[in-house]
Amino acid sequence: MQQTGSQILFTALKEENVDTLFGYPGGCVMDIYDEMFRQKLRHILVRHEQGAIHAADGYARASGRVGVCLVTSGPGATNTVTGIANAYMDSIPVVVLTGQVSTALIGSDGFQEVDITGITRTCTKHNFLVRNIGDLQRTIREAFQIARSGRPGPVLVDLPKDVIQSVAEAELSRNAPPPEEEGCPDLEGLCNEALKMILQAKKPLIIVGGGVILGKASAIFRAFVKKFQIPVVSTLMGLGAFPASDPLWTGMLGMHGAYSANMAVSQCDLLMAIGVRFDDRATSKVSAFAPNARIIHIDIDPVSIDRIVRTDLAIVSHCTPALNALHRLSDEQGLELPEQQIGAWHNQLRQWKAEKPLSYCRNQNIKPQYVIEKLHQLTQGRAIIATEVGQHQMWAAQFYRFDEPNAFLTSGGLGTMGFGLPAAIGAQIACPDRVVVDVAGDGSIQMNIQELGTIAHYGLPVKVVILNNLYLGMIRQWQELFYGRRYSQSDMTQAPDFVKLAEAYGIKGLRATKPDEVKNVLQEGLETPGPVVMDFQVEPEENVFPMVKPGTPLSEMSFGNVRAVA
Amino acid sequence: MPVQFKERAISVTVNNRPDVLARIAGTFSARGFNIESISANITRNPAITKIIITTLTTPDTITKVIKQLNRLVDVLEAKRLRRPHAVCREMILARVPLSKEKQAAIRELLDTHGGKTVSLEPGFAVLEFTGDKEELEEILTSLEALGMEDFSRTGVIALERAKP
Numbered sequence A: 001m002q003q004t005g006s007q008i009l010f011t012a013l014k015e016e017n018v019d020t021l022f023g024y025p026g027g028c029v030m031d032i033y034d035e036m037f038r039q040k041l042r043h044i045l046v047r048h049e050q051g052a053i054h055a056a057d058g059y060a061r062a063s064g065r066v067g068v069c070l071v072t073s074g075p076g077a078t079n080t081v082t083g084i085a086n087a088y089m090d091s092i093p094v095v096v097l098t099g100q101v102s103t104a105l106i107g108s109d110g111f112q113e114v115d116i117t118g119i120t121r122t123c124t125k126h127n128f129l130v131r132n133i134g135d136l137q138r139t140i141r142e143a144f145q146i147a148r149s150g151r152p153g154p155v156l157v158d159l160p161k162d163v164i165q166s167v168a169e170a171e172l173s174r175n176a177p178p179p180e181e182e183g184c185p186d187l188e189g190l191c192n193e194a195l196k197m198i199l200q201a202k203k204p205l206i207i208v209g210g211g212v213i214l215g216k217a218s219a220i221f222r223a224f225v226k227k228f229q230i231p232v233v234s235t236l237m238g239l240g241a242f243p244a245s246d247p248l249w250t251g252m253l254g255m256h257g258a259y260s261a262n263m264a265v266s267q268c269d270l271l272m273a274i275g276v277r278f279d280d281r282a283t284s285k286v287s288a289f290a291p292n293a294r295i296i297h298i299d300i301d302p303v304s305i306d307r308i309v310r311t312d313l314a315i316v317s318h319c320t321p322a323l324n325a326l327h328r329l330s331d332e333q334g335l336e337l338p339e340q341q342i343g344a345w346h347n348q349l350r351q352w353k354a355e356k357p358l359s360y361c362r363n364q365n366i367k368p369q370y371v372i373e374k375l376h377q378l379t380q381g382r383a384i385i386a387t388e389v390g391q392h393q394m395w396a397a398q399f400y401r402f403d404e405p406n407a408f409l410t411s412g413g414l415g416t417m418g419f420g421l422p423a424a425i426g427a428q429i430a431c432p433d434r435v436v437v438d439v440a441g442d443g444s445i446q447m448n449i450q451e452l453g454t455i456a457h458y459g460l461p462v463k464v465v466i467l468n469n470l471y472l473g474m475i476r477q478w479q480e481l482f483y484g485r486r487y488s489q490s491d492m493t494q495a496p497d498f499v500k501l502a503e504a505y506g507i508k509g510l511r512a513t514k515p516d517e518v519k520n521v522l523q524e525g526l527e528t529p530g531p532v533v534m535d536f537q538v539e540p541e542e543n544v545f546p547m548v549k550p551g552t553p554l555s556e557m558s559f560g561n562v563r564a565v566a
Numbered sequence B: 001m002p003v004q005f006k007e008r009a010i011s012v013t014v015n016n017r018p019d020v021l022a023r024i025a026g027t028f029s030a031r032g033f034n035i036e037s038i039s040a041n042i043t044r045n046p047a048i049t050k051i052i053i054t055t056l057t058t059p060d061t062i063t064k065v066i067k068q069l070n071r072l073v074d075v076l077e078a079k080r081l082r083r084p085h086a087v088c089r090e091m092i093l094a095r096v097p098l099s100k101e102k103q104a105a106i107r108e109l110l111d112t113h114g115g116k117t118v119s120l121e122p123g124f125a126v127l128e129f130t131g132d133k134e135e136l137e138e139i140l141t142s143l144e145a146l147g148m149e150d151f152s153r154t155g156v157i158a159l160e161r162a163k164p
Helices: A005-015 A027-038 A049-063 A081-090 A133-148 A161-165 A187-199 A210-214 A218-228 A259-267 A319-332 A339-355 A368-378 A391-399 A420-430 A449-458 A473-482 A498-504 A515-527 B020-030 B059-071 B100-113 B133-145
Strands: A002-004 A020-023 A042-045 A067-071 A094-100 A126-129 A154-160 A167-169 A204-208 A232-234 A249-252 A270-274 A294-299 A313-316 A384-387 A436-441 A463-468 A508-512 A532-537 A557-559 A562-564 B006-015 B037-042 B048-057 B075-081 B086-097 B116-121 B124-131 B150-153 B157-160
Touching: A002 A005, A005 A027, A005 A133, A005 A161, A005 A167, A020 A049, A020 A420, A027 A067, A027 A094, A027 A154, A027 A161, A042 A420, A042 A449, A049 A067, A049 A081, A049 A094, A049 A420, A049 A449, A081 A094, A081 A154, A094 A133, A094 A161, A126 A133, A133 A154, A133 A167, A154 A161, A187 A270, A187 A294, A187 A313, A187 A319, A204 A218, A204 A259, A210 A218, A218 A319, A232 A259, A249 A259, A249 A339, A259 A339, A259 A557, A270 A319, A368 A391, A368 A436, A368 A463, A368 A515, A384 A391, A384 A420, A391 A436, A391 A463, A391 A473, A420 A436, A420 A449, A449 A498, A463 A498, A463 A515, A498 A508, A498 A532, A508 A515, A515 A532, B006 B020, B006 B059, B020 B048, B020 B059, B048 B059, B059 B075, B075 B157, B086 B100, B086 B133, B100 B124, B100 B133, B124 B133, B133 B150
Parallel strands: A020 A042, A020 A067, A067 A094, A094 A154, A126 A154, A204 A232, A204 A270, A232 A249, A270 A294, A294 A313, A384 A436, A436 A463, A463 A532, A508 A532
Antiparallel strands: A002 A167, A557 A562, B006 B048, B006 B075, B037 B048, B086 B124, B086 B150, B086 B157, B116 B124
16 A cells, blocks of 8 residues: 555554654644644644653653654754753663655755754764655664664654655554564673672672663662662662662762762772763762772673773673572572671661761751652652752752652753753653652753643643742852852843743742742642642752762762761 | 874774764764774675774773774674784875886885886876885885875775684
C-alpha cells in the first residue's frame, strides 16, 4: 500500500509504542501536522520549542520511556539545542524530530534552513538526515534503538519536506525484538574480584548515580546493599535510587553534599561506584578524592572508566546484570560482611550524621529550606519534583528526601535554568495520577515562563513552588563568598508579580510572605485541583551549605561561619 | 614539550556515511584532541571506510580518544597502531622546475629514495616519493634546495605488520 512520508512516520512511531509527542508546528512540518489531524497520537502543543524538548526529557525521566518531540526547521530546531545538550549530559533517551527544507534546497541558505545535524553532531548520541523516503521507517526504528540502548541519549532525525511529502510502499509493521546488547565478557570473574575486595573492607561505601535509575535497577541495587549492609551515598542524579529513609543512607556527596556523605567518601577504604561518572561537582579535588579507598567502578560506558578517577577494578556493564551476578555469586558462596568487621564504621557514620545534619537557622523570614521540608511533609515524600537550577535546586536535593527513583527531575550535567517547568509538564503527562511539583527560583522560572500557557491549555495539575529571593541566588552566593560581595548583575528585584502572572494565564496564584503562612499556602496549593503557582518570598541572602570550594577536597566543607576539616 | 607527547596513529573503521568524517573530526575538536594528519578511503567494501589519524598525545590521552571514537554509532572499530608493530608511511608529490643544472641532482634524489617522475611538462616535473616521516622530511629539504615550487602531502597511512 502506498503511503506518504507522514503516514510512514506515524506508522514507525506506533511501532515504537509512542503515545505522546511534544511539539510546535511550522512550515516544514505542516504535512506531518496535517497527517496528525487524522491520527490518534496525543500531541502536546507547547509555547516554545525549548519547552517541547525539556517536556520530552521530563517525560522520559519520569516514565523510563523514550520521550519524543517534533519541531520545525530553522529556528524551531535551533530552539531545541539547549534541551538536546541537556539530555546528552544526563543520558536521557529522547528522539527529536526536526523538519528540514527539501533535499534540493539543503545547503542553499533556504528559508528557515539550518544545518541542525551539523550543529547537534557533538551533543547527540547520534543523528540522521533522511534523504530518501525508503530510509524513513528504518531510520526511526534505529533512532529509538540508539536512544534507549547502552548509555541512553538524545537522537535527532532531520526530515526534509520533500521526503515527508513523497510516497512509497510502506513496510509491514515489524515488531522485531531489539538486538541483543553485548554484555561484559568475563562478568563473573570481575564480580568475584569485586566481592573479594568488598569482603576485605572495614569501611566500605557505595556511591550510587543516575545510571542505576536509567538502568531501572533500583530494586536489585537495594537488595544488594541490604545483603552486605554497606552504607550508601548518592550523586545528585542518583537521588531516589536508594531510599533516604533507610538507615544505611548517608546523604548526597559533592559540592553541596551532606557532611556525613563527604566525610564517608574521604575516609572509606573501599568505594564501589555504580552508574556514576565522577563529575567535578561530585568529586571536587580529584587528587584528594577517596584517598584511602580502593575503587570499584561499574558503568555501562567505557568512556567513564578511568576518565576522572583511577579505578582499581572496572566492570563495564549494565548495572542490572552486574548487580545480579554479584548477588548470585555471593549467595552461591555464602558470602557476607560480618557486623564486627564494619560495625565501627557504621557507628562512625551515625556519629557524623548526628554531628552535622543538614540544617538552617530560622528567623522572621521564610527560609527556603523550610518550604522544601514542608513540601516533603505535605506530599508524604511521594511527589515528583522537577527543579530548575540554582540554590533552590540544591535545597530541593538536600531537604526533599527521596525514597523512590524517577521522582527527582533535575538538570545535573548541563545545569539548565528553565528546565523544570517544561520537565514537570512532561512528567505530569507521563504520570497523570502523581503530584508533580516544579521547584523554581525567581530567576529560573522566567526562562520558560511561557509554558504556563501549556499547563493552562491542558489543565495539567502541575504545582509551581517559587523560592523567590529577588536574586540570582547561586550567583549571589558565589559573589558573596568568592568575589568580595560584588553583586554584579545578580539583582532580580525588578520581578513580576508571580501571582498576577499566573492569573493572567488563568492559573491560580498564591503567595506567602511569612513563615506561618507557608503551610497553609502549600496545603491550599496542593489541594486545589488543577495547576497552581505559589510564590514564597524567602530570606534574600540565604546560602547553600555545606559548601566545598572548587579545587578543594570534599572533606573541607564550609558551614557558613563554621569550618569542618577531616 | 614533555617527553610523553608523541605522534600516535589510530585506525578507525567506519560506516561510509556522508557525515562520518565530520563526526570523527568533531569528536577530536569537541574533546580537545588534535589531528596531526588524516587519511581516509573506502575499503574493498564500499559501505566501509578506513580512516588513519595521527594525533600528538600522551599514552593516557590516546586511550581516552579511542574510547570516545568507539562510542560513536558509525564507528565499527577504533584501535591504536603502535610502532614498531605497525608500518607507517606517507607520500608526497612535488613540483620542481627543470633545468640542465638541476637535472643530475634530481636524478640522484629519485634514485636514492626510490622516487619517480609522474608528470613531465615543458620546464616542470612532478615527482612522487613515499617513505616514513623522517625520510620525507629529508627529501623535502633536498627538494627545497632544488627550487621546489609546491608540494602535496598525504596523511600517514599505517598497517599492522602481522595479524594481531
